[in-house]
Amino acid sequence: MKNFETMQAVSIGMGTNRPAKSKSGQFYRDVITGLRAPQKYLNSKYFYDAAGDKLFRELMACDEYYPTKCEFEVFSEETAEICDAIIGNGDAFDMIELGAGDATKSACLLSYLMEKQADFTYLPIDISENVISYLNVTLPVTLPGLQMNGLNGEYFQMLEKAAALSNKRKAVLFLGSNIGNMQADEAESFCRELRNHLSDGDMLLIGFDLKKNPATILAAYNDKGGITRRFNLNLLERINRELNGDFDVSKYSHYPTYDPETGACKSYLVSLEEQQVQIGGETIRFAKDECIFMEISQKFTVAQTDQIAATASFKPVYHFFDRKKWFLDAIWLAL
Numbered sequence: 537m538k539n540f541e542t543m544q545a546v547s548i549g550m551g552t553n554r555p556a557k558s559k560s561g562q563f564y565r566d567v568i569t570g571l572r573a574p575q576k577y578l579n580s581k582y583f584y585d586a587a588g589d590k591l592f593r594e595l596m597a598c599d600e601y602y603p604t605k606c607e608f609e610v611f612s613e614e615t616a617e618i619c620d621a622i623i624g625n626g627d628a629f630d631m632i633e634l635g636a637g638d639a640t641k642s643a644c645l646l647s648y649l650m651e652k653q654a655d656f657t658y659l660p661i662d663i664s665e666n667v668i669s670y671l672n673v674t675l676p677v678t679l680p681g682l683q684m685n686g687l688n689g690e691y692f693q694m695l696e697k698a699a700a701l702s703n704k705r706k707a708v709l710f711l712g713s714n715i716g717n718m719q720a721d722e723a724e725s726f727c728r729e730l731r732n733h734l735s736d737g738d739m740l741l742i743g744f745d746l747k748k749n750p751a752t753i754l755a756a757y758n759d760k761g762g763i764t765r766r767f768n769l770n771l772l773e774r775i776n777r778e779l780n781g782d783f784d785v786s787k788y789s790h791y792p793t794y795d796p797e798t799g800a801c802k803s804y805l806v807s808l809e810e811q812q813v814q815i816g817g818e819t820i821r822f823a824k825d826e827c828i829f830m831e832i833s834q835k836f837t838v839a840q841t842d843q844i845a846a847t848a849s850f851k852p853v854y855h856f857f858d859r860k861k862w863f864l865d866a867i868w869l870a871l
């Protein structure tokens with residue numbers, strides 16, 4: 537928890553350049569588009585403002601939410617095997633992490649790679665400026681001698697920037713089953729686009745939350761303490777804060793679902809009554825019981841992940857699991 541507290545301190549210090557309430561930004565356009573659609577939806581990437589980051593940290597620590605703990609187990613139990621696979625023949629490389637967060641998991645790898653005197657530079661990419669300034673400040677202290685350069689921005693733009701900075705081989709990290717937040721077709725095209733940004737012989741270390749007892753999965757997205765509920769409602773509150781919305785969050789209930797056939801874990805907010813909401817001058821009407829689709833957290837079989845690799849011109853070369861086989865970290869080679 538220590539890291540998280542430091543990150544919070546950095547965010548508080550940095551909180552001066554928050555954009556003004558804005559009708560012109562991408563966030564506003566995406567919100568209006570989603571809430572005007574016949575099936576209302578919001579994009580879960582907007583969960584992560586300062587309040588959402590804090591709720592997600594609470595979620596990672598709660599009993600029911602297993603994925604972070606499982607992936608951490610993979611990284612701490614298989615550190616040497618994962619790092620040796622990344623080091624390969626020992627050529628210099630850039631280790632690029634998409635959505636680095638507080639880098640707790642990758643820190644396991646970083647310290648081992650440094651111990652082994654691997655020749656590499658760590659390039660964490662994150663959409664959150666707070667996250668990047670936190671990493672730029674803390675990593676040189678916790679890992680003295682680490683060569684690093686934090687990149688704040690969208691994944692593919694920052695990948696291009698990283699490629700312009702150096703032509704070394706690349707090992708890309710995309711952890712936490714973040715890929716599960718995409719619909720199947722999006723996930724495939726994301727992997728294809730990622731492949732197009734890489735060269736033959738580059739690597740991807742990618743985390744997948746696997747199918748398991750459906751009750752275990754549903755419980756992780758329906759925790760008794762109600763953190764997931766608040767995590768979802770926070771997006772309505774964020775719309776109120778940043779876009780001058782007037783959602784009354786007490787009039788929406790959280791409805792999590794898991795379909796063991798498709799592996800789709802989805803969450804919705806249900807309007808408890810007929811109501812209307814103003815967002816920066818736009819009016820959105822809700823029927824009683826109308827749902828907003830908030831998030832998908834797709835669960836995979838190992839075979840499905842191999843299939844995604846193949847369709848995106850990667851070859852899966854290693855599979856690393858936790859003891860319970862609830863989570864997979866795969867190493868894919870760009871072909």
Ligand code: AVJ
Nearest residue numbers: 595712713714716717764833
């Ligand atoms: C951060 C995307 C991996 O989908 O499990 C946690 C986010 N949503 N509880 C996930 C989340 C609800 C999480 N990821």
